[in-house]
Amino acid sequence: MLSQAANHYITIDVKYKQTRELVMCTNWIF
Structure with a gap:
């Protein structure tokens, strides 16, 4: 259960x- 939460x-x-x-x-492009 702990590993599930970590994932x-x-x-x-x-x-x-x-x-x-x-x-x-995107900021770079515009």
């Missing part, structure tokens, strides 16, 4: 970082 938070962290990088790239 859940890792997934959120990865998605957050990807989204932030995408926003930074």
